[in-house]
Amino acid sequence: CVEQGADYLVLGWSAAGNPDGTRYDVILTSKTVAGEPVFSGEAVMEATVLAPGALFESLLDDTEYFAKVRAVDHRQRPTAWGAVFSAKTLPSSQRLARPTDLTVVSVSSDSVGLAWRHDGVNVQRFLIERSFDRMVWIQAGEAPAAAREFLDGGLSADTTIYHHVVACSHAFQSLPSASVSTVTLADVPVDTGAAYEVFRSSLGVVWGKAGNHAETEYQIRWTSHPAFNQDYHFTPVIQGTAFLIEELEINTTVQIDARAWNGAQPPVPTEWNFLRRVATRADSPVAIAVW
Numbered sequence: 001c002v003e004q005g006a007d008y009l010v011l012g013w014s015a016a017g018n019p020d021g022t023r024y025d026v027i028l029t030s031k032t033v034a035g036e037p038v039f040s041g042e043a044v045m046e047a048t049v050l051a052p053g054a055l056f057e058s059l060l061d062d063t064e065y066f067a068k069v070r071a072v073d074h075r076q077r078p079t080a081w082g083a084v085f086s087a088k089t090l091p092s093s094q095r096l097a098r099p100t101d102l103t104v105v106s107v108s109s110d111s112v113g114l115a116w117r118h119d120g121v122n123v124q125r126f127l128i129e130r131s132f133d134r135m136v137w138i139q140a141g142e143a144p145a146a147a148r149e150f151l152d153g154g155l156s157a158d159t160t161i162y163h164h165v166v167a168c169s170h171a172f173q174s175l176p177s178a179s180v181s182t183v184t185l186a187d188v189p190v191d192t193g194a195a196y197e198v199f200r201s202s203l204g205v206v207w208g209k210a211g212n213h214a215e216t217e218y219q220i221r222w223t224s225h226p227a228f229n230q231d232y233h234f235t236p237v238i239q240g241t242a243f244l245i246e247e248l249e250i251n252t253t254v255q256i257d258a259r260a261w262n263g264a265q266p267p268v269p270t271e272w273n274f275l276r277r278v279a280t281r282a283d284s285p286v287a288i289a290v291w
Contacts, residue, residue: 006095037066109157186260225253251282
């Protein structure tokens with residue numbers, strides 16, 4: 001099978017009985033002598049791939065190309081070359097460049113913003129596609145020909161997502177842009193209303209993960225009355241939704257805030273969110289002898 005543009009060809013073939021990961025050598029040429037393709041010289045393009053398909057770019061428009069393929073086993077023994085097949089690039093009037101310079105920025109815990117460049121020639125619209133594994137792509141939406149931005153919403157918090165953009169005319173599509181990954185922001189952790197474990201000099205703090213997944217990390221800070229909003233103490237960044245704050249003063253009110261960190265590199269934290277104010281227990285009074 002063949003997918004063609006004015007300056008590229010995507011060639012495909014049957015793997016026959018070969019397993020996934022088999023190596024294939026592909027040769028492409030536009031040169032012919034007496035009507036026969038010539039697979040040598042400067043006009044030849046070569047590719048080695050690990051799947052039954054190969055992309056050739058920077059080709060001449062409206063030109064017939066010829067290709068042949070062979071498989072190579074794990075001991076580096078090639079098969080005979082397969083039958084020659086041909087494909088023709090589209091005329092220059094149907095050239096449709098792939099979008100370039102794609103950038104993706106995490107906007108919130110459920111949306112990302114995309115921006116790209118394109119010369120606009122022959123474009124009727126853009127397709128925006130997303131993937132979670134760079135193998136299976138689904139359509140996230142469409143943008144009109146004049147657009148160079150798109151907001152993709154309805155996503156999960158703290159999740160790695162890949163995007164690319166495809167230019168479309170009435171009859172053809174471009175190659176996709178280079179794919180770009182981003183990580184949505186984490187959701188702000190919340191107070192679930194669950195009871196804290198309260199001791200004389202420690203507090204067992206719990207919080208809700210909101211829309212975050214099990215591997216999302218959190219950080220807790222606390223400060224004591226009457227110095228609320230200053231002189232904070234901080235936990236390390238941790239997984240889970242519980243932490244024991246120790247070495248507190250007895251019978252003292254403590255304000256507790258939490259934030260989440262997403263899995264980006266480097267990680268991006270949410271804003272601090274107030275959870276609650278809780279007092280540690282008082283000491284039991286000790287009787288004093290009267291003389």
